[in-house]
Amino acid sequence: MKSAVRKKVELPRNDVTPWPARDVLDNFVKVVAEVVPLLDTVKVSLQESAGNIPKASLQLDNVTRATENATVEILDVLERMTTRMDAMSGAITRLRESEGERENALKRLDSLIAEVSGNRPGLQEQWKAFRASPGGHGSPDGLETQFAAIRADAMSIAMALQVQDITSQQIAGVSQVIESVRLRLDTVLQAFGEDRLALPGAAVVVRSSEQFNGDAEYTRETSRQEHADEIVERFKKGGDNA
């Protein structure tokens, strides 16, 4: 059929085909002759599109890997921060213990200076000024509060990084859809000719549907956990097919 169309075969006029049918057949051959090149164009276009799919899958996989690497780096930094906060908290505790001893020493000095400053009026004034200054007392309580706040912020950042795991599962879902499209295009393209058209295979190993949850959501709302809690409680009490 294709070769006949390419040759633009025309029916001989001196055969026994009735005149109107001959016109119809001629027109049919002309239409087919016009359509075949279009089909070739569609086929080439499908091949090019399908050929780009593995690249898209690879890029999605690269996104997942890059975000995981970056997330791990951030977690490393947060862990170092937390370790330093813990070390400083320990130092604050030791400082507080030594502060107690320091304050006792300062009080002894209060008494001593009061005793000896009778001949040295300027000394009492200087001592009072020192005791009124920040270094004259000093409490580490404010610092510990700050450290606790920094530690809490670091924990908040770490918890927010769960978004990387959740979005990687969403991406895996997209990759699976892309791969299914590639396979369907492969099937369609094979229908265009006798020879199997070799398409590049998937650039990455597409995870099976059991390995990810394409419907994963990242949300700070508590309703999903509350909903799960209700189901668990109902189950434990014998409801919901327990």
Added chain:
Amino acid sequence: MANPKFLVVDDSLTMRRIVINTLKSIGFEHVVEAVDGKDAMAKLMSEGADFLITDWNMPEMSGLDLTKWVRSSDRFADMPILMITTRGNKDDVIEAMKMRVNNYIVKPFTAPGLKEKIDQILKSIESPTA
């Protein structure tokens, strides 16, 4: 159960790090990890554990299949199991409960939420009627 040894199972390195860091922040220092259900089985057989925290969707062996294996084993049948997963549908929760997980957390989780669930499970073990 004083100072339980946790086994954290998740194919995501990010999630394992977050869960482990959270456990340490709430006072549970003794933690080991596995990358999927199959790895978890091997770790349990070789090193043992007292408390299993597992994801659901993983390669090689899912968290649900791991739970099924744990509950059918002689050695680990009574191990407390907490599932932490992105799956939040009613059917998923019920399926996990039928496999006899002790409790269920939907990602993203919070540190207080994790502590609450662990405390509930540990309390229920110590006082079975609680």
